[in-house]
Amino acid sequence: MLILQRYILRQGLLASVLSLVVFLGVVSALFLAELLGEAAQGDLPGGSVLLMLVLRLPEAIMLVGPLALLTGLLMTLGRLQEESEMVVMRSGGLAYRKLLRPVASVALLWAGGLLIVSGWLSPLAVERSATLLADAARNAVVAGLRPGQFDRLNQGRTTIYVGGIDRRSDELSDIFIQHMEDGTTQVLTASSGRLWLPGEDEDRYLLLTDGHQVSHLSEPLEGGIREMSFARNELKLPAPEDASVESEASFSLPQLWPADTPSERREWHWRLAAPLAGVLLGLLALPLSSRKPRQGRHGSVVAALLLYLVYSNAIHGGLILMEQHEAMRGPGLWPVHGALLLLVLGLFWRHWRAW
Template sequence: MSILQKYILREWFWTALAVSILLIVVLLGAYLGDILKDIAGGKMPAGLIGKQLLLHMPEALCNILPLAGFVAVMWGLGRIYRDQEMAVMRSSGFGWTNLLKPLFALLIPLAALLLMLGLFIAPKTALMAQEQLEEAFRSAAVWGLQGGKFHVLKQGELIIYAESIEEDGSTLRNIFIKQRQEEREQVWVSGTGRYWMDSATGDRYLVLENGKVTDLAPGRLDVRELSFARNDLRLPEPEFRKRAKAKINAVASLELFYEGSAESVAELQWRLSPAITVIILGLLAVPLAHSEPREGRGIRIVLSILVYLFYANLLY
């Protein structure tokens, strides 16, 4: 590889790295917003934010690396054209074919990385994230219940308060629960309770012991009071169970290959698409970045955005 080719490759590499870091921050910020929304709705434990973000990283890289490679080639060549460096290179015999070696030196490693991420690493981390959620929901402390704090679930229809939680993470003391069902409200009070998850169904419960429940209709003189030795209160369904059927992204690629169903083939093709996309967009970026000495950069940038949006819409 000549000095000029190494110079262009270095320009593309650092641009791709900078764009990747920026897009990772943006995309993980979007993931964080979704996670916080699930936590607020009682669908995800608050103690798993960092781990869940880390496990989403391979999926995020599959989404951003093709765009980062495309922008790197566009931006790097655009700067070379703008600074008249390409004119000097051409005068020394540097032609279009000389761009292929640094171009593929950038795109082929990116494509190989995307194949590893899409076929092996991302499905594995997706499975780990799902298993982590399932395991976390077996513990009241990890799920998000904290002693001395009110927890509002189901958009305000369920409010849970426990004065303290024992070290085992499942035994609760001095529990107060307010639940709204249609036009009636129930207030549950219990000295002790246990958090547990049914291993067969995945349902989560608070088992209240030796307590009292008051059932009333707000605004009416209709109040019922009942004492109980034990009462199982079902908690909201966790997010990982609601999305169980959509978790094909957590299935190993080899299993999808042997299964051979239309859904499995589509998922395999989707995992291969980032590696193919980075090659196609990288090759398209070379002619799109070409500009005349006095031509503005705005037209090329707008055109490249339209090309990327068109290609992305074809995929989605």
């Protein structure tokens, strides 16, 4: 490989990695806001937010990886155009295929990395996230409580206040609980209590001692108010929402083919979408970076972003159609990739003729 080709290869990879870091920062901020919202609702322990954010990185890479490659290559090739280095290459007799080689190498390397992420790393992250959420759902009542503060659980239906917590024995003191369900409100106070998990797959109970209970309808004047005192009360807690995910999301790519169900077939097409997009968009950067003298450098970037938006929306639209029809046969997402491939070939032919 020529020194010039190695330079383009190195600069293209570096610019793509930097673009990926920037895009991951933006997407991670959105994911973090979503996770913090779940933690505020009591669906996720606060201490697990950062771990869940790390486990969602493969998903973020699949979303923005192809765009980062396209942006990085456009930045690299656009700089060569702006500084007239492309003109020097053409006047020096550099063959078009020698310019294509480093660009194709970057695209293939990037697509290989996306294939590893979508085919193997993403299922591992999904499986780990499901396990973490299942454990958090069982232990969130104690692990998520903060002494001296009101905590909301079960999507805001339950509010708990405890004056103190003994983390070694999970003993609670000075307990206040308000639970609203099906138009009924219950308010309980107790001097002490503890969480009771009878078994791995059984219900959860909160054992309260020396307390008082008040229950009424949403409109207290309609149904009256019921009051009672108790020495011991076993309060059955609402069952946590199922934190499991669809089984195909935790399958590796080889396990999804041949597909046995429409959902597995749809998942298989989705896993291949990011690597194929990496190849096609990476190759597309070369003809898109070409521009006439004195033409602005941002025109190709805007066109590339618009093209990526249309392409990514078409992929998600195809996935929605596959989900609605639940068919085991059909073109799937291949027409979307095929349309972009035809565009790439057409632009390559035009660029090669102009070279």
